Amino acid sequence: MLEVKNLSKYYFKRIGxxxxxxxxxxxxxxxxxIEKGESVGLVGETGCGKSTLARCIxxxxxxxxxxxxxxxxxxxxMKGKEILEYCRSVxxxxxxxxxxxxxxxxxxxxxxxPLTIHFKEEKRNLMNRIYELLKIVxxxxxxxxxxxxxxxxxxxxxxxxxxxxxxxxxxLVLDEPTSSLDVSVQAMILNLLKEIQEKLNLSxxxxxxxxxxxxxxxxxxxxxxxxxxxxxxYTERVLDKPYHPYTKMLLEALPIPEPKNRRSRPIxxxxxxxxxxxxxxxxxxxxxxxxxxxxxxxxxVEEEHFxxxxxx
Amino acid sequence: MKKPLIEVKELNLKFVSFxxxxxxxxxxxxxxYGREIFGLVGETGCGKSVTALSIIRLLPKNSIxxxxxxxxxxxxxxxxxxxxxxxxxxxxxMILQDPTSSLNPMFKVGEQLCDxxxxxQPNRKDVKDYALELLKVLGFRESKRVFNSFPNExxxxxxxxxxxxIALSGEPKLLIADEPTTALDVLTQAQIVAxxxxxxxxxxxxxxxxxxxLGLVAExxxxxxxxxxxxxxxxxxxxxxxxxxxxxxTLGLLQALPYNKPxxxxxxxxxxxxxxxxxxxxxxxxxxxxxxxxxxxxxLKPKPYLISQEHSVACFNPLGDIIC
Numbered sequence: 001m002l003e004v005k006n007l008s009k010y011y012f013k014r015i016g017x018x019x020x021x022x023x024x025x026x027x028x029x030x031x032x033x034i035e036k037g038e039s040v041g042l043v044g045e046t047g048c049g050k051s052t053l054a055r056c057i058x059x060x061x062x063x064x065x066x067x068x069x070x071x072x073x074x075x076x077x078m079k080g081k082e083i084l085e086y087c088r089s090v091x092x093x094x095x096x097x098x099x100x101x102x103x104x105x106x107x108x109x110x111x112x113x114p115l116t117i118h119f120k121e122e123k124r125n126l127m128n129r130i131y132e133l134l135k136i137v138x139x140x141x142x143x144x145x146x147x148x149x150x151x152x153x154x155x156x157x158x159x160x161x162x163x164x165x166x167x168x169x170x171x172l173v174l175d176e177p178t179s180s181l182d183v184s185v186q187a188m189i190l191n192l193l194k195e196i197q198e199k200l201n202l203s204x205x206x207x208x209x210x211x212x213x214x215x216x217x218x219x220x221x222x223x224x225x226x227x228x229x230x231x232x233x234y235t236e237r238v239l240d241k242p243y244h245p246y247t248k249m250l251l252e253a254l255p256i257p258e259p260k261n262r263r264s265r266p267i268x269x270x271x272x273x274x275x276x277x278x279x280x281x282x283x284x285x286x287x288x289x290x291x292x293x294x295x296x297x298x299x300x301v302e303e304e305h306f307x308x309x310x311x312x
Numbered sequence: 313m314k315k316p317l318i319e320v321k322e323l324n325l326k327f328v329s330f331x332x333x334x335x336x337x338x339x340x341x342x343x344x345y346g347r348e349i350f351g352l353v354g355e356t357g358c359g360k361s362v363t364a365l366s367i368i369r370l371l372p373k374n375s376i377x378x379x380x381x382x383x384x385x386x387x388x389x390x391x392x393x394x395x396x397x398x399x400x401x402x403x404x405x406m407i408l409q410d411p412t413s414s415l416n417p418m419f420k421v422g423e424q425l426c427d428x429x430x431x432x433q434p435n436r437k438d439v440k441d442y443a444l445e446l447l448k449v450l451g452f453r454e455s456k457r458v459f460n461s462f463p464n465e466x467x468x469x470x471x472x473x474x475x476x477x478i479a480l481s482g483e484p485k486l487l488i489a490d491e492p493t494t495a496l497d498v499l500t501q502a503q504i505v506a507x508x509x510x511x512x513x514x515x516x517x518x519x520x521x522x523x524x525x526l527g528l529v530a531e532x533x534x535x536x537x538x539x540x541x542x543x544x545x546x547x548x549x550x551x552x553x554x555x556x557x558x559x560x561x562t563l564g565l566l567q568a569l570p571y572n573k574p575x576x577x578x579x580x581x582x583x584x585x586x587x588x589x590x591x592x593x594x595x596x597x598x599x600x601x602x603x604x605x606x607x608x609x610x611x612l613k614p615k616p617y618l619i620s621q622e623h624s625v626a627c628f629n630p631l632g633d634i635i636c
Contacts, residue, residue: 046468046497152585153356182355182524187568187579194578209497212527216570216579253502255527257569259550262531 001203002034002057002090002171007066009052026052028227029066034171039197039204041218041235043211043250049227050207054173057205058092059083070171088118091164095176097156101148107159108144111166118167133162136199137192154185158192165196171203178213190217211254215239223247226279229298233305243307245284278310286311316343316382317518318367318404318486323379325359325366325542334589336362337542338597340379341616344486349512349519351533351550353526353565357586359542360522364488367520368406369396383486401432402482409491411471415463421474422459425481432482446477449514450507469500473507480511487511488520493528505532526569530554535622538562541587541597544616548623558619558630560602596628604629 009027014020027049034040042050055061057068059075068075070086078086094100101110111133115126134141137158148156157177164172174193178186194217197204206218214221215235222232223246231244242248275282276292284291290310298306325337337359344350352360365371367381369388381388383403388396408414416424425443429436436442447455450473463471472492479487489508493501509532511517521533529536530550537547538559546559557563564582573579584601587593593600596609608628616626 045499183526183565184355184568184582187570187581190570191578191581211498212569212571216573216575250498253498255501255505255525255531257527257530257554257566257571259530259554 001036001071003031003069004033004053004057005031005067005069007031007053007056007068008064009049009056009061010064025227027056027063030224030227030229031066032222032229032232034203034205036170036203037197037201038220039206039218041214041221042205042207042224043209043214043221044224045209048224050224051175053224054092054175054205054207057171057173058090059086084118088167089170090173091167091169091171092173092175093157093160093164093177096180097153097160098148100160101156103148106145106147107151110148110159111144111163114163114166129166133166136165136196137162152185153181154188157181157185157189161189161192161196165200165202168200169202171205173205173207175207176209177206179208179210186213193217209250211239211250223250228279229306229308230280231305231307232298233302237302237305243301243305243312244280244309245286245311246280249283278308280309314345317346317348317384319343319382320363320367321380321382323363323366323377323381325362325371325378326376327372328374328376332590335542335592336375336589337366338592340539340542340544342537342544342547344518344520346485346518347512347516348535349508349521349533351529351536352520352522352539353524353529353536354539355524355586358539360539361490363539364406364490364520364522367486368400368404368488369393401428401479401484403484404486404488405479405482405484406488406490407472407475407479407492410495411468411475412463412495414475415471417463420460420462421466421471422461425459425474425478428478428481443477443481446480449480450474450477451503467500468496469503472496472500472504476504476507476511480515480517483515484517486518486520488522490522491524492521493525494523501528508532526565527571538565541592542589543597543626545598545627546623546625547616548620552620552623556623558623558625559627560604560629560631561598563631564601604631 006029007027008029011024011026013022013024015022044050052061056063073082075086111130112126115129119126131141139155139158143151143155178189181189190213196202206214208214218235221235221238223230223244225246231238231242231247238247239251242251277295278291281287281291288311296308296310298308301307301312321341323337323340327334327336340363352363354360366377371377377389415421422443426439429439429442444455444459447458452458493504496504505528508519512519523529533550535548536550536553537544538561540561546553546562553562557566567580570579582601587597595611596614599605599609606629614626614628616624618624
């Protein structure tokens with residue numbers, strides 16, 4: 001349904017007034033697909049380019065190179081009505097619901113806004129749609145006249161989800177939707193997301209750095225490091241049998257709720273040592289000469305399981 | 313019997329506001345021993361952070377506090393503000409959740425660290441050397457470069473390590489860490505956690521770790537207190553809490569974790585909301601969300617009692633020997 005082909009997004013920075021131009025490769029030549037009804041996880045540290053990639057998909061950011069194909073149409077060559085239609089089919093839920101909802105609008109106004117823009121119908125019909133949405137996300141009608149600050153984090157996130165699904169999207173981009181929430185609330189939101197996906201046959205692009213959440217909700221996963229994909233494949237296979245040292249590192253860092261299986265963990269995982277062609281060179285424990293000279297490409301090691309590393 | 317480093321006894325805390333009196337903490341009691349990491353877990357708004365603020369006495373003026381906090385055989389709540397200022401930073405210090413807002417953006421981190429050392433150890437002459445040494449202990453390889461940087465030049469994890477360095481500058485006996493890793497991502501979080509363990513092993517500092525991440529608790533804490541609506545509902549050694557869970561709320565928290573849960577089933581959740589602090593319910597505060605509530609819970613307040621040595625629970629119908 002959605003196909004990202006060799007997408008790159010570079011930012012340019014000039015040091016000083018006449019200084020040299022420096023290129024920051026936020027997203028560097030990545031390709032992947034999302035099929036209908038599928039949920040794809042995108043994992044990586046802060047600053048690895050996950051959000052930039054999501055912004056490109058949403059047309060907020062214009063990529064430097066590459067293309068995004070949605071339903072056989074190139075997203076960046078769309079015009080007029082096609083753009084509006086695309087906006088309707090791809091929606092986003094942000095990390096912090098307190099900042100993504102307008103504090104000066106009531107929940108009703110927030111929910112009504114996208115509907116009035118996209119569906120030019122009578123208000124009465126739109127209100128019916130809103131009641132329907134509230135039922136789907138499990139909120140009572142009484143929240144409609146309240147403001148975001150009067151609701152809890154979990155309730156606000158439900159409103160954000162309701163707003164995102166209000167235009168019958170096909171793809172929902174979820175940018176760390178649960179990382180600012182408590183465990184018990186997180187569980188509720190995850191359940192809700194699964195339920196909605198089944199009911200509306202949605203596709204998800206789920207961005208997170210919590211691998212236990214990724215494992216629970218997605219069926220495919222992409223591991224990203226410094227703008228590049230280092231490993232991708234089916235979630236179970238990638239997380240149960242990771243090949244790339246970075247994926248292994250992420251899994252090791254995940255706190256496990258089992259006090260009997262405590263592990264001692266290396267502190268030095270963050271130190272940077274030297275630069276090589278492989279993006280992970282500086283932190284890799286298995287680096288060799290090849291890694292310094294050649295960029296590893298994504299290679300299929302098992303069925304549908306791709307890894308970009310020389311040492312496998 | 314070991315003597316605790318700090319003992320919080322029957323702490324009651326109320327906030328007075330225009331809307332009435334909010335009952336924030338209700339009979340909170342726990343002990344932290346020397347060289348121990350004690351975890352305090354619970355949902356947002358259950359009173360974890362306020363407990364920490366009561367220990368370090370940084371509560372707002374509209375608060376009424378009762379009970380006692382025994383530290384070094386003295387009650388911290390009896391201390392006048394001047395005495396308390398000497399304890400803060402030198403005996404007890406604190407790390408906050410968001411390092412970007414706890415450091416001053418206008419000053420180099422080295423200066424901020426030196427200021428902390430000067431105030432906490434006024435007799436020290438080699439302030440700068442000590443600061444550089446502290447930075448090394450915290451895992452900075454280029455300690456000189458870091459010393460001369462501004463907070464915005466450092467990453468979140470580095471800033472948090474600076475905040476820890478500042479907290480350690482007075483060589484405190486107790487370090488309070490209020491959600492120290494919530495704003496950080498997994499790898500940095502792992503690093504900070506390893507660092508906290510290291511500090512405990514090297515300096516023998518006790519740590520009060522406040523968090524809602526049960527994974528983190530399982531990784532580092534020796535003992536845990538589970539808090540709900542201003543009360544401690546269950547305390548005990550970490551393994552006891554995880555493998556011999558007695559309070560239904562603790563079980564609810566553990567089951568809500570997505571770690572290794574089957575994909576095709578929804579996660580078990582605790583329905584409902586925290587009770588209103590202005591008008592807390594009679595009897596057990598968890599009764600409305602509890603599946604095991606009986607008539608007894610309706611009117612009587614459950615008191616914590618010992619289930620085994622060190623493991624206590626406040627519930628009329630605790631869970632049996634089930635393992636989750």
